[in-house]
Amino acid sequence: MNALAKRLADGLTVHLNERAEEVTIGDDKVSVQTDVTTRHYDRLLITSPLPQTFELLGELPVDAALRELTYAPTFVGLFEVASGTMIGEDGILDAELASGLLKVINNRQKGISATEIVSVYMDESWSEDWYERPDEETLQEIERLLTTVTGTAAIQSRQLKRWRYAQATDVWPEPFYQVNDQIYLAGDVFLEPDDAAGRTRFESAYVSGLRVAEAIR
Numbered sequence: 001m002n003a004l005a006k007r008l009a010d011g012l013t014v015h016l017n018e019r020a021e022e023v024t025i026g027d028d029k030v031s032v033q034t035d036v037t038t039r040h041y042d043r044l045l046i047t048s049p050l051p052q053t054f055e056l057l058g059e060l061p062v063d064a065a066l067r068e069l070t071y072a073p074t075f076v077g078l079f080e081v082a083s084g085t086m087i088g089e090d091g092i093l094d095a096e097l098a099s100g101l102l103k104v105i106n107n108r109q110k111g112i113s114a115t116e117i118v119s120v121y122m123d124e125s126w127s128e129d130w131y132e133r134p135d136e137e138t139l140q141e142i143e144r145l146l147t148t149v150t151g152t153a154a155i156q157s158r159q160l161k162r163w164r165y166a167q168a169t170d171v172w173p174e175p176f177y178q179v180n181d182q183i184y185l186a187g188d189v190f191l192e193p194d195d196a197a198g199r200t201r202f203e204s205a206y207v208s209g210l211r212v213a214e215a216i217r
Contacts, residue, residue, distance in 0.1 A: 049165035072124040074166030077142035082154040100126035175211035
């Protein structure tokens with residue numbers, strides 16, 4: 001999957017360590033003001049979580065139903081585990097897990113990392129229940145739940161991430177959204193109408209990117 005993401009970004013000019021602050025529309029250009037500079041484009045594709053996207057768009061008209069989509073905060077534990085630790089056949093388990101676990105991913109099996117970095121995603125209810133607890137206590141409980149998947153595999157390092165917009169509680173039944181002639185929205189929350197999974201994931205983000213690219217060409 002990492003290879004697919006790199007393929008989408010192949011040939012793009014990337015500007016790092018800048019925060020986008022405002023999007024404005026001129027006569028024939030759309031401008032993006034960051035905390036460093038202002039850049040001008042013929043067309044703009046935005047793939048950030050929708051709450052952040054709407055902050056950038058300001059008062060630009062967007063379907064009210066799209067503005068009502070919500071996200072749930074999610075805890076993610078990142079664990080470096082012993083070499084050879086396998087998570088399912090293809091690097092992901094998202095069914096028949098212990099209560100609180102949403103999915104467990106081995107990033108090496110997915111081609112994302114060179115070492116056994118396991119991402120443990122907690123579900124919405126668990127994350128809400130634990131949100132006010134100390135980070136170390138929370139990380140210890142995630143690690144305990146991880147052992148129901150990995151058994152006694154040695155854990156070499158651990159980190160806790162709080163992702164405010166990790167999981168959308170609703171999805172949009174189209175692969176992208178066109179704000180106007182110049183601005184498009186895409187990402188994992190935008191699903192094909194016949195998407196069998198009906199939930200956000202890397203694959204939905206990838207397909208969304210392909211579909212909006214076809215539309216912009």
